[in-house]
Amino acid sequence: MNIKSLLLGSAAALLAVSGARAADAVVVAEPEPMEYVRICDVYGAGFYYIPGTETCLKVGGLVRYEIGWAETTGDDGWIKTTKARVNLDARSETEYGTFRRFIELEYANDGGSTLRDVDGDPIGYEGDSTTSKVRYAFFELGGLMVGRNDTLFDGDLGGEFDAGGGDFINQIRYTFDAGNGIAVSLGLEEEDNNFDYIPLITGKVSVSQGWGSVDLFAGYDDRFSEFALKGIARVKATDALTVELLAAYESGATWFGLADFYEGYEWSVGGYLKYQVNEKLRIGFGGQYFADSHFGDFPSNTTVDVGNDDWTVGAVIDYTIVENLNAKLAVNYDDGDSFEDGSFNGFLRLDASF
Template sequence: MNIKSLLLGSAAALAVVSGAQAADAIVAAEPEPVEYVRVCDAYGTGYFYIPGTETCLKIEGYIRFQVDVGPDESGPSSWDAFTRGQVQFTAKSDTEYGPLTGVIVLQANADNATFQDTILDSAYLDIAGFRAGLFYSWWDDGLSGETDDIGSPVTLHNSIRYQYESGDFYAGISVDELEDSPFYNGETPNNVGVAVGLGGKAGAFSYQVTAGYDTDNEAGAVRAMGTVAVGPGTFGLAAVWASDPGAYYNAAEWAIAAEYAIQATDKLKITPGAQWYGNYGVVNGATDADFGSDDAWKVGLTVDYQITDNFYAKATVNYLDGDDIDDVTTGYFRLQRAF
């Protein structure tokens, strides 16, 4: 009886074990393959492939703290501080027409804890020399210091342009929507402007010529600018002329600006500058806009210092005086970390 019970128990145990072995085995799931970010060196440093695509992306920007100084800078106060954060996304990919580029620049400014704004600073596409979207015009360019006043009062437009580039030379034409530019003689927003630009380098000399015509204000402007390496620095000279006050230039009928950017050390640059305005200011802007009949002049000094890699300080002070205006001194101090 004991032997029989033992045999029956052993048989049952073997059947249970056999059934367990016959059941589906528990198999651990294979881990998902990880696609690591790959460096893209086809368009310069800082680009990487967006995983799963052949599009290269670069992310860069800066953080800025600045204190502006001048009469009534913030209400009755003569100074005002603000902070800015900016980030730029640049995407590039190869096509049969050449690189296709898309750029988005987001900018946030904070004058204080409650008065803040976030804006789209630029957003455009670029392919085969054609660019369309929101971007800065050639009139945004200037000399390297902070004294010259030779650009448009508003330089960011919804535009479409074509720019030809070959080596150290470029030339292009742009059609600009001048919706938030100055308006005179009873004109209203949403007029059109046409700008052309050309420039390049020849050895130590660089040059740029820019012109624009504001169709509603019927005002044209042209500017020539050049720089050349001289001694320990770079000498810059610019001249601008406008037929009437308009969107492309409205500070004076004509102006000449000069500066000398002295590279004192690898980290320190000192730039004195000066500008002369002929027929300064705008009179009768609402009815029959014209430039004034008085002259003005401006002098200033800008100091740039690289504290360490990607961390910079800048300070500038400028003095403006004229025949029929009160003299004014303005300036700012800035700290900026780029990435």
């Protein structure tokens, strides 16, 4: 037997064994196709397609730590607050336009509080408390918006000293986009649960151009049959300097009160200068004057004129430490007829967003 015969015999033996085992061969199943997350850049950065749908989703949030102070009765230390916000923004296209759903939840912890007597003196310690709330929960389709959102009357200056009236509220609103930076909105808002059958009526006209923007607001409250008006202008004086102006008028007590709900002033004017020093640093300074205070007296169903005149000034420093980490330092001073003495207040705030 030579080498050639040996190799041929071995090959024949292997073929025979393979044929004998062919009936018992293991069949490997084909892997199921996987759908990886797809980026959705139609609505901007951060959106991705929800697997199996044409809906785009963006997950975001904020972690905030704030240290504040206020020269008021009972001011015995720093006022500290930690907040966590989580939001979901889902959007898709329909025959009626973009269908958007937005939710933002907030959790806040004050780190503990001090028990005080009627004179404001500390008498003990109360454990820290965590509060939670729904800040936003609404959907938009075309120009229609339904749910919990900022009141349509919402709008103020860029500082931390000012007041513009309004808050979060359940509502239905419609916005007509007229093009060329012009939009007109009308809203029906409910100031309280089971309050009455007549909603607040709000309106807004916005003009946005290359030089800046102008917003005109109006609100009517049937509780005392009063209305509120407001105008805010933002003008880009230079590439770095922005000038903001505010004027407001209240015929009487409304939910849109500049001081609080159903507490306000007959008229108010204010201004704010904002200067962009560089890509990371922005500074601002401004003030607001409030004239002829009033409040709503529910038992008599009338507006009570108090007549106090007050004013406030403030300065803000905004600094971007790194991307998505911002610091804000605000210092304000309040004075006028409603204050026994003028007082300072302010805060240092750190916002870490994602």
